[in-house]
Amino acid sequence: RTDNLKATLDVGTMAATGSVNLADQTLNLRMVAVLNKAFSDEVGGTGVGGYLTTALSNSKGELVVPIIISGTFAKPRFAPDLGKIAQMKLENLAPTLSNPGELTSILGTILAMVLARVLGRG
Numbered sequence: 704r705t706d707n708l709k710a711t712l713d714v715g716t717m718a719a720t721g722s723v724n725l726a727d728q729t730l731n732l733r734m735v736a737v738l739n740k741a742f743s744d745e746v747g748g749t750g751v752g753g754y755l756t757t758a759l760s761n762s763k764g765e766l767v768v769p770i771i772i773s774g775t776f777a778k779p780r781f782a783p784d785l786g787k788i789a790q791m792k793l794e795n796l797a798p799t800l801s802n803p804g805e806l807t808s809i810l811g812t813i814l815a816m817v818l819a820r821v822l823g824r825g
Contacts, residue, residue, distance in 0.1 A: 714742040715765070721772075730779055732772040735787065740764045759791055767791070 708719040721732035743766040759767045769787035774780035 715739045719772075728776040730772050730774055730776070733784055733787070734770045734772060735784075736768045736770065737761070738766040738768070742766075759788065 704722045706720050710717045710719075715736060715738040717734055717736045719732045719734040721730075723730055723732070740763060743760070743764060761767055769784035769791070771782045771784045772779060773782070
């Protein structure tokens with residue numbers, strides 16, 4: 704179980720919370736990937752929104768993609784984290800490369816708790 708797993712890749716950074724069960728090989732993670740501006744521009748930059756509405760852009764032009772990872776090691780499932788997308792759109796906030804797992808806002812924390820309860824996740 705983790706509440707602050709972070710990874711740095713050539714194209715960006717990722718932060719994840721959740722669990723990876725080694726005994727039954729199941730995945731239950733929420734991840735936010737922040738793709739650097741160079742890579743974001745390469746895949747279409749902020750214009751990618753017309754094709755991929757599950758990606759947001761932050762003030763630095765980096766693409767932010769909230770994802771839910773579930774399933775098993777053999778058959779992982781990836782889905783957009785609609786609750787996180789809604790939260791970021793409502794607050795006009797998005798994490799950055801330097802801190803992919805944090806939305807810095809008291810309102811954001813309160814809204815996240817409300818969304819979790821409304822969506823039955825808390």
